[in-house]
Amino acid sequence: MQGYLVKRLIEMIPTLFGITMISFFIIHLAPGKPTDILADFNPKITPEAREKIEKMYNLDKPIIVQYVLWLKKIVKFDFGESFSSDRRPVMQKIWDKKQPLLDRRLFITFMLNSISMIVILIIAIPIGVTSATHQNSFYDKISTTAVFIGFAIPSFWLALLLMMLFSINLGWLPISGLKSMNYDSLQLLGKIWDRISHIILPVFIMSFTGLAGDSRYMRSSMLEVIGQDYVTVARAKGLSEKIVIYKHALRNALLPLITLLGLSIPGLIGGSVILETIFGIPGMGQLLFMSVMTRDYPMVMGILTISAMLTLLGNLLADIGYMFADPRIRAK
Amino acid sequence: MDHDNLRRLFWKRFSKNRLAVAGGVIVLTLFCFAALAPVISPYNRNDIDRKHILEPPSIKHPLGTDDLGRDVLSRMIWGARISLAVGFVAVGLSTFIGIILGALSGYYGRWTESIIMRFIDIMLTIPTFFLILAVIAFIGSSIWNIMIVIGLTSWMGVARLVRAEFLSLKEREYVLAAKALGASDFQIIFKHLMINSMAPVLVSAVLGVAGAVLIESALSFLGIGIQPPTPSWGNILTLGKDNIEIAWWLSVFPGLAILVTVLGYNLLGEGIRDSIDPRLWETERR
Numbered sequence: 001m002q003g004y005l006v007k008r009l010i011e012m013i014p015t016l017f018g019i020t021m022i023s024f025f026i027i028h029l030a031p032g033k034p035t036d037i038l039a040d041f042n043p044k045i046t047p048e049a050r051e052k053i054e055k056m057y058n059l060d061k062p063i064i065v066q067y068v069l070w071l072k073k074i075v076k077f078d079f080g081e082s083f084s085s086d087r088r089p090v091m092q093k094i095w096d097k098k099q100p101l102l103d104r105r106l107f108i109t110f111m112l113n114s115i116s117m118i119v120i121l122i123i124a125i126p127i128g129v130t131s132a133t134h135q136n137s138f139y140d141k142i143s144t145t146a147v148f149i150g151f152a153i154p155s156f157w158l159a160l161l162l163m164m165l166f167s168i169n170l171g172w173l174p175i176s177g178l179k180s181m182n183y184d185s186l187q188l189l190g191k192i193w194d195r196i197s198h199i200i201l202p203v204f205i206m207s208f209t210g211l212a213g214d215s216r217y218m219r220s221s222m223l224e225v226i227g228q229d230y231v232t233v234a235r236a237k238g239l240s241e242k243i244v245i246y247k248h249a250l251r252n253a254l255l256p257l258i259t260l261l262g263l264s265i266p267g268l269i270g271g272s273v274i275l276e277t278i279f280g281i282p283g284m285g286q287l288l289f290m291s292v293m294t295r296d297y298p299m300v301m302g303i304l305t306i307s308a309m310l311t312l313l314g315n316l317l318a319d320i321g322y323m324f325a326d327p328r329i330r331a332k
Numbered sequence: 333m334d335h336d337n338l339r340r341l342f343w344k345r346f347s348k349n350r351l352a353v354a355g356g357v358i359v360l361t362l363f364c365f366a367a368l369a370p371v372i373s374p375y376n377r378n379d380i381d382r383k384h385i386l387e388p389p390s391i392k393h394p395l396g397t398d399d400l401g402r403d404v405l406s407r408m409i410w411g412a413r414i415s416l417a418v419g420f421v422a423v424g425l426s427t428f429i430g431i432i433l434g435a436l437s438g439y440y441g442r443w444t445e446s447i448i449m450r451f452i453d454i455m456l457t458i459p460t461f462f463l464i465l466a467v468i469a470f471i472g473s474s475i476w477n478i479m480i481v482i483g484l485t486s487w488m489g490v491a492r493l494v495r496a497e498f499l500s501l502k503e504r505e506y507v508l509a510a511k512a513l514g515a516s517d518f519q520i521i522f523k524h525l526m527i528n529s530m531a532p533v534l535v536s537a538v539l540g541v542a543g544a545v546l547i548e549s550a551l552s553f554l555g556i557g558i559q560p561p562t563p564s565w566g567n568i569l570t571l572g573k574d575n576i577e578i579a580w581w582l583s584v585f586p587g588l589a590i591l592v593t594v595l596g597y598n599l600l601g602e603g604i605r606d607s608i609d610p611r612l613w614e615t616e617r618r
Contacts, residue, residue: 014450015450015453015454015457018450018451018453018454019454019457019458022454022458022463023458023466026463026466026467026470027470148595148598148599149591149595151542151594151595151598152542152591152592152594152595152598153591153594154546154549154550154553154587154590154591154594155550156550156553156569157569157583157586157587157590157591158587160569160572160573160576160583160587161583161584161587163576164576164580164583168576168577263456265459266456266457266458266459266460267459267460269459269462270459270460270461270462271461273461273462273465273554274461274550274553274554277554278573288462288465288466289465289554291469292465292466292468292469292556293469293555293556295469295470300466300469301466303462304458304462304463304466307458307459307462308457308458308459311457311458311459312457315457
């Protein structure tokens, strides 16, 4: 088991290198130097100041040297300074230690994604199981149709429609942001409800669009397990259908879902750009969008690299989870 | 079974599948809209009419007008063209890259396979939408750039698929026979293996168009995709967001168009898959 873990960790190293390489070379796709962008924002920049920045980012050296120097810095999680007017370090903008945990960008994105993932699991598993045990029934057909729509519906459109209904027409939910203007004057319960009411719509949308894939997967995984010999054996022993399904079949059908969870992380993180931008949620996705619009190179590179590393970490955790869940792998 | 028989069986299964036929009809209708855009759109898509801005749907303007008084229906018909073009070029590119890399890794194995599979792992680790945003930010957002970037970031599935097909096909007798007869690697890959692994690739390409349409509309919605005045469903939705409190029609109709389009490609793709899956034929013959 330890051997397997070590092997997985070693396999991650070339992937990490590849990720940093891709993030690094993307910015060299741009015509002109990154400093040109900086100069665009601040036309009064002197040639001397420009030279200083070029030195700082080592733009005067060959590209390979630049890459190695950049790599040396990011090992220490130093992604340089943002090009935006506040000139704060990239890492500080993503994970501001001076702010409470709940207001740090990376944490906000992480929290939204985690809550959605939990909601997806809670709903997708029973839907998938019931569709599988009642294959081709009316219920199965309804859920299959819902899955097709869930796959096809653009998240930003759903967001607009729900905003129109709940925030504008009914006025039940706030239209954007993560907390109200009067947040600090609220009592504890009021604060909690304020936070919840702000994330209901984004979490609902993330869950609805993510639900489709997972419940479909659960259904096919369950169908496969139900056809196995040991399920027939369990039935032949005279066990009740409930125990056969939920104790013998479900446990085995859940295994592949762990891997799927790991694989769905990049999609969820990617989707957070759209939802955070629409709902004005100050998370990492919104920060990336703003950085892209202002061509803030160090920010974009930093967010790209960090999000890929988080995905890698998520995949590793999924593997470890699989290992704990599946005695067959543990034995190896 | 000979080829004609296979084709007949395919059509028999396909035409029985009501959802698949519906998907086909949706896709065909879209093609017609896109092809006939100049003929059927009631107004010029870029005609500004300052006297009739943000008008709700009426007989004159069935889907209303936008903030410059342009006819939304006409803009949406032309938008079908954009979405079709982006979908097909992007998927053409990703399928091409996927086939080549998948074939190389499946056929040659060893270090070629290790390198390509590692590269696929890396690409799958970076959140695709982040990557697309970053690249578009740096190279600019022309329609060609969007097509190319979507293509370059969505080939991994096809590559894996083709590799798996090649791995199972290359040990078959007919391939070994071709090898024994002195066929070159090139001939074996393109004449014998490729043709026999095309069915799943076709399915994944049709499903891929749906994905590309969604990505393009998301990019355009965020303002970094197709740039106005060129109409796209995504950038009409941006206007819908800006006027969300007063003009529901700018949000509802373009989104519905995206939904129906993506649904169409998905149903068609799944329908084709079910109709060509040989395992399903087995059960039918029994």
